[in-house]
Amino acid sequence: MSSKSKHITEYKLAKEILTRGHDVILDPKAQVMKTFTQHGKTTVFEHCVSVAKFSLLMAYYLEEKFNIKVDRDSLVRAALLHDYFLYDWHDKTIPGHNIHGFTHPRTAMLNADRDFGLNKIEKDIISKHMFPLTFMPPRYRESVLVTLADKWCALCETFKVDVSSYIIYRVNAHIARANQEAESEAIPAEQAI
Ligand SMILES: [Fe+2]
Ligand SMILES: [Fe+2]
Secondary structure, three states: OOOOOOOOOHHHHHHHHHHHOHHHHOOHHHHHHHHOEEEOOEEHHHHHHHHHHHHHHHHHHHHHHHOOOOOHHHHHHHHHHOOOOOOOOOOOOOOOHHHHHHHHHHHHHHHHHHHHOOOHHHHHHHHOOOOOOOOOOOOOHHHHHHHHHHHHHHHHHHOOOOOOHHHHHHHHHHHHHHHHHHHHHHHHHHHHO
């Protein structure tokens, strides 16, 4: 009996996130999320990368085992931006600090739409990712995947279980390489002046 099962590796997940989330990952505006802590010692940026990984992992299983199609471009982009609220939610001086859990999905969605432009699936993914804390249920299967991945990652981060160091390493290496290339391209122009 032949098996159609394809082995899903960390390498493959990383490659797909870097491809589908390229514009978000390399944008300095998204990298601002590196300056805020999410859970434990994990930054918001690292948390979003981790959520993208587990959302994509579930998408693979849905497609492979049940032949259910997933919009992976929207899935990855929105997972990377799902907590793009751009403030330190631990800071008690921030207005609305106490209701961050309820309000940040909409804030993140509005910020992400302003800075990156979102389609209707991406908007739904980001604005519903805290369900059932926020009452409106996810409309699309991609939104359900990110909602589940978000809770799993939050749990791992809170209890300091390392599940995403490889993907985070790959993403940071990708950013560093892109920055180096940009710098080396800029040197001849500077020298010419
Ligand atoms: Fe969130
Ligand atoms: Fe999150």
